[in-house]
Amino acid sequence: MRVSLTWLKELVDITLPVEQLCERLDMTGTKVEAVHTRGEALKGVVVGEVLTKEPHPDADSLSYCSVDVGAGEPLRIVCGATNFEAGDKVSVACVGATLPGGLTIKRAKLRGIVSEGMMCSAAELGVGTDASGLLVLPAEAPVGAPFAEYHGLADSVLELEVTPNRPDCLSMVGVAREVAAVTGATFRVSSSELHEHGPTASDQVSVRIEDASLCPRYTARVIRGITVGPSPAWLAERIVAAGGRPVNNVVDVTNYVMYELGQPLHAFDLATIAHKGRMATLTVRLARANERLRTLDGQDRNLAADSVVIADDSGPVALAGVMGGEATEVGDTTVDVLLESACFGTASIGRTSRRLGLISESSLRFERGVDPELAARASARAAALIAEVAGGQVAPGVVDAYPGQRPPLTVRLRSARANAMLGTSLTADEMAAFLRPLGVDVAPDGEDLRCRVPTFRPDLSREVDLVEEVARLYGLENIPSTRPGGRGRVGELTDVQRFRMKLGSVLRSSGLDEHVGYSFGDRADLDRMGWELAPDEVLVELVNPMSAEQAAMRWSLVPSLLRAVSHNQRRGVPEVHLYELGTVFITAEGRKQPKERLMAGGALTGSWTGRGWDEPGRPLDFFDGKGVLEAVFGALHVGGWSVRASEYPWLQAGRTGDIVVGGDVVGWIGEVSARSASAFEVAPHVVLFEISVPALHKAASRAQVTYAEIPRHPAYELDVAFVVDQTLTAERLGSGIRSAGGSLLESVRLFDVYRDPSEAPDDIRKLPPGKKSVAFALTYRSSERTLSDGDVRPAYEKMLRKVAGALGAEVRQ
Amino acid sequence: MAISEDLRFLEREALEAVLAADSLDSLDAVRVAYLGKKGSLTAVLRGLASLPPEVRPEAGRVSNEVRVRIETSLEQRRRALASVEHETRIAAEAVDVTLPGRARPIGRQHVLHQIVEEITGIFLGLGYRVADGPEVELDYYNFTALNHPPDHPARALQDTFYVRDLSGDEAEVEGESDVLLRTHTSPGQVHVMETQKPPIYVIVPGKVYRRDIADPSHLPQFTQVEGLVVDEGITFGDLKGTLEHFVRGMFGPDRRVRLRPHFFPFTEPSAEVDISCGICGGTGCRSCGGEGWLEILGCGMVDPNVFGHVGIDPERYSGFAFGMGAERIAALKYGVPDLRLFVEGDTRFLHQF
C-alpha cells in the first residue's frame, strides 16, 4: 500500500518527523518497507516566465521564446505548443533535468536554432493526462521556484506492508485511523456533498444476487449526462501518488475512492447494458458453462464455473471484483454511468484472479475482505465526485441489494485473561484506551470490557484478537521478558536422534564431508542408474513441479551424491568424499502419504588428500569405501556383518557387494558403472554406498559392549600363504582357517593377495593357472602362559590339513 | 726383558691404531686385531704360560696393564666416534619444519546442520526435546490445523508443491491434492500436540519446501527450526525472554532483540523478531540495508483455534511457537551471498565451516 504523506496529513494530524512515524508504524505492526520522495524525479524543473514569444523563422509550427527562470540569462527555448502567450508562467525543464517519462533534457538544435530547455505539459510532468498544450501556471507562481515544491509534489510516499488480517489498511482512511491510534493524533474523514436530481435510480436499475455468500451486498447508482475527459490535476496527482495511472475523470474517481476508502468501484457505460424498457437489470451469479467475456485488457476469457460474474440480460458484463468487460467500459463517448459499489466473497475472487493471472488493486482488496457496510458510503462519495469532475446529474437513491447483512459483533475482553496471556498488569481502563481509537466501541463491565468491533475490522472477532490489539498498542517492547518455569522438565535427545548424530560424526572422522542435497528426484534418474522399482513401488510425483529434474521425490541418495561429485569435478576439484544422511521416498498404489526412510549414502573419488609433497596420492577404490564401512561398523559396535558379492546396474560388475548384517541386506557398496558414470557426467572410479539407517540402528542397538581382558602373555606369531582357486573368497578362506585353528588361535589377519598377471608368459608365472596366493598372519595366544613351538605346531599342522581338505588350499612354499 | 719390549711395542702400535680409526667399524677392527680371540695381545697373553716362572708374574702384570690401557683407549675412542657419528646422523635427518604436514582426511559437518545442532543445543539446555514429522504432509497438518482458511494464498498451486495422492481420495480443492511437501515445520507442532499432553517443550528441525525458483536468495527447499511450548501460565513475556536467551546464545551476548507485531495464521499475538546488526551494532550499514536490524524469525502465542484442532483447552493452557530458517541464519553469520551454495556440495564450500 502506497501512502502519500501529503494526502495522509489531510486525514490525520501528523506532527512526528517521517522517520519517527515509520519507526512507530514498524513497531506497531505496519511495516514500512520503503519511503520514496516524490518530486525528486522533477529535479531541474522550475517555474519560469515567458518574456518573449516569436515565430520560429524556419518552422511555422514552432515558436521561439525567451524564458526567465530566475537565475542568470533568460533561456532561449524552441516550443511547439500554442496555448500560451508572453507573460505566462510555465514549467521549464532546464538542461540536465530528467522527466518522469525518462526523457533527459539536452541543449539541442531545433530547425537551426539552439534550444536551452523545454516547457512542459501536465502529461510530460506526470501530474495529469493533458498533453495537448503546456501546463500554464497561475500568475502568482514564483519564478525560479522548483516546480515540484511549488506544485506540492515534494511529498513522501510510504510503502506499507499490510498483513492479510488488516484489509482496513488498504485505504488512506484506514491507515489514517491506524496512525491516529498509534500516535495519539486526531483523525477525521473527508466528505463531499451529494446533490441528486431526476428520476430515482431504482426506476432505472435493478440488482439481483443469486447467492449471498458470493456477494453479500451490491449497490448501484446512476449518473447521467456526464462528459468524459481528463481528470483535473489534483485528482490525477492523487492517482499517481497512490501508484496508479490516470485514465479519465470517471475511472479516476472510482480509483480515487478505492484508495481513499478501500472500496473498489466499477463504472459501466449504462447505454451498453441490456435494457428491458427503461430498466437495466444486473445479476450477480456464478458463470455458466461455456460463457465467455472479453475483459478490459482485450483478452477473450473462458469463464470457469466458480467465477462470479455480473451479468445483464444478454450475458456477463464483468468478472466480479476482478475486471470489467470491454463492451461496457466507460469511454470518451459515455454519457450515462452505472456505478457499482459492491462486496464480493473473498474466496472466489482470490481463486478467479489467481487462475486468470489478473491481480488488480480491486481483486487484492476483495480477496482480503471489503467491509460490506462501506458500499453505500463509497458509492455516494464517488457519485458526488463524478458529478464534480465530469458534470452530470446523480439520480436520487441507491439501488442496494444487501442479503449478507450481519448484526454488529460484540466481543468480551477479560482484562485478567489479557494480562495472563501477555505477562502484563494493565487495567481495564488502559486497555479500553488502546482499543477506542481503533474504532472499537468499548463498554466497561466490571473487570471486563464489552467491545463492539467495527465492521471494517473483520480480524477482531475473538477475545484473543483484542488481546493482540492491546499488546501492539501497549508496545511489545514494554512487555517484561521472562522465561517459562515448569517443574521437572528434562531436555534430552531420543535414542534415534543420538544415533543419527553419532553416525554422522563417525562418517566425518572416516574422512567424509557432509552433503545436503535436494530431496527432489528425476524420473529419468531411474534410467540413468538402471534402477528398477519393485512391482509394488511407485515413485512419489509432484502435481505441480517447477522442472522435469525436480518433478518427483528421490528414492535413493545416489543421484544427489553423483551430481555433487560431478559439480566438483567440473570445477576442477578431483578429491571428493561425501556422505549424506537424508530421507528417500517411495509410495504405492492406494497410499496417501509415501514411506519416508532415512538413508546414509556415500561417494568417494580421487584420493584421500591429493598429491602430497612426498607421496603421490593413491587413487581411492572399492576398498577405501569398505574401509569407511569397517570404521563405521566398528565404532557403532556392529559385529557379524560382511560384504557379499552382488550386482546392481549402476555399479561395476565384480566390484559390487551387498552389506549384510545378521543375514539381512542393509545396503550396498560398489564402484560406479561406466554407464551411470557417463549418465551423471562423473569420471569413473567413484565408490558409492547406501545403507538403511534404521537397519543400522537396529543392529547397533543389539550390540553388547563388554570389557575383554588385555593379554598379559606374549603372542606366538606365524605367517602362512595358501595357494587357492582364484574364485575362493578371502572370507571363506579366512573363516576356514579360523574355525580349524584351535582354541589358541587368537586372530587371523589377511596381509597379501598375489595373482600372476593375466598375460604373463609361462616362464615368469609363480602359480599354477587359475590360482592365487593369499597370505595370513596368524596370532596364537594363551591367557595362562607363554606359548612355545610345541604348543602351537600341532594345532597349526592340524589346521593346514583341514583347510587343505575343505578348501583345497595348499601351503605356498 | 724381551717380552716387556714386545708388549710396549704392541701397546704403542695398538694406541696408534686406535687413534687412527675413523669410524666405529674400523675401531672394532682394531679391537679384534689386538684383543680378539686371534688378536696380537691375546697371543702374547697366551705365550705367558710358556715363560719361566720367575718372570711370569712381572710379565703378567705388565701385559695386564697394557691390556687395560688399550681397552681404555678403545673406549675413549669409541665414545668420541659415536658422538661424531650421532651428530652426523642428526644433521642428516634434520627436516625443514615449515614443510606441510601429511594431510589427514577429516570430514566436515554441513554448515546448515552445524547451525541446527547449535540451535538444538541451546534449547536442549532450556529443557526442550526434539521432535520430527514427515516431509510429505497432509494438507490438514500443514494448513487446516494451523488455522489457514481454505482459500489462503499459501495453498495456491504456485506456492506449495502438491504430491500425487494415490489413495483415490478426492482433493478438497480441484487441481490440488490433500498431500503436499510441508511448507514449514509447523505441522510438527500439531503432531506433537496430538500425541502428547502439556507441558510441551519441543523444537522441530527439518527440511521444508516452497515453489521458489533457486536463485541467490531463494531455494525451493530449505531448513527450518520450529519451537513450541504449551504449558499452564505461558505468557508473551516468556516468549520474549526465551528468544532473547536464544539470540544471545546463538549470536553473542551484545546482540539486541526487537519484536515487531506481525501476522501469522496460527499464532496471536504474532511478531517478527529482529536482531541488531552484528556489523554496525544497530546504527545502519550496507549489510543490514541501513536498518540496523536483521529479521531472523517469526513467533507468537499459539492461536486458540490451533488448540481447538488438537483438543487442548485454551482456557487452561497457553503456549508460544516460533520458527526460523537455518539458511538465513547461516548466511547472516558467515556472509554467504548465494543460498544455492548450500545444496551444491562444492567441497571448497563445505570445507569453510
Ligand SMILES: [Zn+2]
Ligand atoms: Zn548494519
